[in-house]
Amino acid sequence: MSTSNSSKKTIQQKLNNLLRVQKPWFGKVVKGVWILFLVIILGFPLYVFSVGIDLFGLFGGMPSLKAIENPENDLSSEVISADGVSLGRYFRFNRSQVTYDQLSPNLVKTLIYSEDHRFYDHAGMDFWAYPRVIWGLMTFNSKGGGSTITQQLAKNLYTLDLDGPLARLGKIPRRVIQKTKEWIISIQLEKNYTKEEIITMYLNTIEFSSNAYGIKVACETYFNKLPSELTVQEAAVMVGMCQNPSLFNPHRFPKNALNKRNEVLYKLYDHKFISRATYDSVRVLPIELRFAVQNQNQGLAPYFRNVLRNDLIAWCKEHGYDLWESGLKIYTTIDSRMQRYAEDAMLEHMAKLQKQFDREWKQRSKNPWVDEDTGLEIKGFLDKKVKRTEAYRNLVNRYGAGSDSVNIMLRVKKPMTIFTYAGERDTLFSTMDSLNYYNRFLQTGLMSMDPKTGAIKAWVGGVSHKYFKYDHVRQGARQPGSTFKPFVYGTAIEAGYSPCLELLDISPTIKVSGGTWSPLNSDGTRGSGEKMTIRKAMARSINSITAQMMERVTPQNVVDFARRLGITSKLDAVPSLCLGTSDVTLYEMVAAYCTYVNLGIYTQPYYITRIEDKNGNVLENFVPKTRQAMDERTAYKMIYMLQGGVQESGGTSLGLSYDLRSNNEIGGKTGTTDNASDGWYMGITHNLVTGAWVGGDERSIHFPSWSFGQGGKTAAPIWDKYMTRVYRDKETGYGKGVFRRPATGLDITLDCSQHNSTSTDAQDSEDEQVWQVPNN
Structure with missing residues (x-):
């Protein structure tokens, strides 16, 4: 009994001694646990709250709740063609948005499995990844992996202000504050958006290097595809770039990009999104790029987009x-x-x-x-x-x-x-x-316009916008040569002269300031003496007869007539104007010729139909301005005059392709300046008017000879090739046809081949019978 009591006392004494020794240490542990508990439970929320309100300005500003609910993302403005094709963008950061439905399932799954495989299970923060983040911060060797897609979106959407005093204490405080802000914004994003919206916003805001911002532009830049068209391996390339766009740029660093792509592909296999066989087959494939950095020099209509920009x-x-x-x-x-x-x-x-x-x-x-x-x-x-x-x-x-x-x-x-x-x-x-x-390069300009609507359908300002910036459609004004003659004859037709009026091919001598003026024909003579109608004279581009008509109608009346047809450039009211000596733009000339085809109604050229904001709300609709410039019968007589170029013997448009002229009504006028520096062609059809110009950027750049530089050889072939291509494509809606006739018919018979009158007086042409033609 005593032995038993003695043993109990001994054990109790030893236990008391042990507790007496460990008590100070144990107390400290308990105290530390309670402090840590209170810091986490009370201090951390207080810290987060302080960051959220930027307490005492210590942490730097935060976006407002309204800004989080309605994030602003800088977007490029996009130019879209009439047939729904993107022509290009205006941007500081080349970014264009897509919707979730426009994303390839390959892309969405690849993004989730590679960047945030618990994306659908968390509310903005992945707590299971934080130990890895903390270790990285402590060792100054962060390898990422802690940020969720939502947190990365928060960082992309908002430039986080880290200029508070605490953020400047060092790398770790700065990083902690930044992460805290990302947490706060991420929670707000998760409250306000669905998971699909977050994925879409994230892919729309990523910077992919090579001036590509957002998945749509990136896919166009690297693969010339839409995001909906990406294959598994292409999606892996895109997602791989999300971590470091420059390092994993497949154009600049193909080896890095290939390794990263395969790393992403392995994650897809690891999460059973692709099979082992698929992984083994695609990881050995090279990255096949169709790389093209988007800028204002590339794509369709760069000259047009540059003019449009202003x-x-x-x-x-x-x-x-x-x-x-x-x-x-x-x-x-x-x-x-x-x-x-x-x-x-x-x-x-x-x-x-x-x-x-x-x-x-x-x-x-x-x-x-x-x-x-x-x-x-x-x-x-x-x-x-x-x-x-x-x-x-x-x-x-x-x-x-x-x-x-x-x-x-x-x-x-x-x-x-x-x-x-x-x-x-x-x-x-x-x-x-x-x-x-x-300086040895020839330049060109082309503009094609629907005469009834005023819509410009094509605009070519030069041979290469990257190397030659000057636009030769609207910016450049040059002497039009004989393409100006239809304004002289239009003035005459309006004054009552008939297209069948016959004159002698003899150069007149016209009094001008300081002497006389007597123009030579293109062959260098003062005329052949041949009698011909003014229709044939215009078709052959006879200078002498044009000068005679200019003398009859007077230069000022020609200037006034051209003004009504939309010529706004300065025109000198002198006799030589009949040969196109005053500079005009191709833009003006095409619109003026459209007035003839549109039966006397001038339609101001237009090229914007509407402007929408980023949400698709229409901000403004545009409609062309029109006015009656001449009588419809005068306009149709001028169409008949212009048809002479392809119908009269010796017409300057007879060289056009037979396929173009077959079963089709065409009119045209060539133009060449006396100094052989400019070649023009103006072509009209029932629903399309197109003008082309060829010459040097400098006026002093000349063709080797007048014969070489004439518009029929330099500019007309462009029109011919263009129209041939347009007619082959039925989907454009611009096919062959006949010109509209005046609803009131005509007051003369338009058939100069049957005309026997030798009268040179305007009134003598009024005796012809009225020609009634149904309006087509």
């Missing part, structure tokens, strides 16, 4: 929008198919024409810059022109005016990429080499 900037300023970031949708009248046909026709013809142009000047051992008055080569042309370049000004600022170093540096060769019709080519060129090379 109009849109003015509109946005008036209506309070930012063209570069408001996500506007600009719907245009341009038909993407017709635009492509116009650009293809231009490139095909200009490549051949340029080759012939260069060969003929080389055979003459001369340069194409020629003095207007003497006809001789301009000496020192390039030396004078280089002084207008930015390169020259920079060298003068560096070395001083008159320094030999300027001339030396202008001739130092350096690597350069140049334009050729066979594609861009790398070479070694000096500034002077480049100037010499590019």
Whole structure:
């Protein structure tokens, strides 16, 4: 008994000794646990609340609740063709949105399994991943993986202000505050949006390098596809770029991108989204890119988009929008198919024409810059022109005016990429080499317009917007040559002259200020003496008879007539105006010729149908402005006059393709300036009027000869090739047909082949019988 009690006392004594020894340590542990518990339970919410309200300005600002509920995402504004094709965008950051339905299931699943496989199970924060994040922060070696898709969206949508004093204490405080803000915003996003909306917003806000923002632009840039068309391996490339767009850029770093793609593919296999067989087969495939960085030089209608941009900037300023970031949708009248046909026709013809142009000047051992008055080569042309370049000004600022170093540096060769019709080519060129090379290029302009609606269907401003910025449709004004003659004859027809009026091919002598003026015909003579109708005279482009008509109707009346048809450029009311000596734009000329086809109604060209905001709300609809410019019978008589070019013997449009003229009513007028620097062609059909111009950027760039440079050879073939392509595509809606006739019929018989009158008086033509034609 005593032994038992003794043992109990011994055990109790030892236990008391142990507790006596451990008690201080145990107390500290318990105290620490309680402190930690209170910090987590009370302190952490208080800390989060403090960050959310930016207590005392210590943490930096937060977006408002309204901003979170209605996130603003800077969007590029998109230009859309009449047939629904994207022509391009205006952007600071090239971004365009898609909806969830426009995303490939491959893309959505790849994103979730690779970036956030518990996406549908959390409410914005993945707590299971936080230990890895904390360890990364403690070791300054964060490998990511903690941020959910929602948190990444929060970071993409809002530029988090980390300028508070606490954020500047170091990397760890800054990172902790940033993560806290992401948590707060993520919770708000999850409350306000569905999971599908969050995925869509995330993919719309990602930066994919190469000036591509958002999944839509990225897919177009790297694969020339829509997001809905991505394969599994392409989706893996896109998702792989989300972590580091520059490092995993498949164009710049293909090896990195391939490794990252395969890493993503393995995650898909690991989550059983793809089979082992699929994984093994696709991981060995190369990344097949169709890479093209989007910019204003690429895509369809770059000259048109550049002109359109200036109009849109003015509109946005008036209506309070930012063209570069408001996500506007600009719907245009341009038909993407017709635009492509116009650009293809231009490139095909200009490549051949340029080759012939260069060969003929080389055979003459001369340069194409020629003095207007003497006809001789301009000496020192390039030396004078280089002084207008930015390169020259920079060298003068560096070395001083008159320094030999300027001339030396202008001739130092350096690597350069140049334009050729066979594609861009790398070479070694000096500034002077480049100037010499590019000033030999011929340029062109083409505009195609629906005469009834005023809608511009195609716009080509030059041969390459990247290398030649100047627009030759609306910006450039040049002498129209004989394409101006229809305004002279239109004035005459309106005054009562008949298209069948006959005159002698003899150049008149007209009194002008300081002497007399007697124009020569294109063959260099003062006329053949042949009697012909004014229809045939216009068809053959006879200068002498045009001058006679100008003398009869007076220059001022011709100017007034042209003004009513939409010519706004300065016109000199002098006799030589009948030969097209005053500069006009192709834009004006096409609209004016449309007035004839539209039976006397002038329709101002237009190219915007409506503008919508980023949500599809229509901000403004646009309708063309019209006015009655002439009587419908006068207009139809001028159509008959213009048809002479393809119907009269010796007509300047007889070289058009037979297929175009067969079962089709066509009118046309060529134009060539006396100095052989400009070639024009204006072609009309019952529902499409198209003008083309060819020449040098500089007026002093001349064709080797007048014969070579005439509009029938330089500009008409572009029109021919363009119209042939348009007619082959029935979906454009522009096919062959006949011109509309006046509803009231005509007051004369339009059949000059049966006309025997030799009268030269306007009133004598009024005796003809009235010709009644049903309105088509």
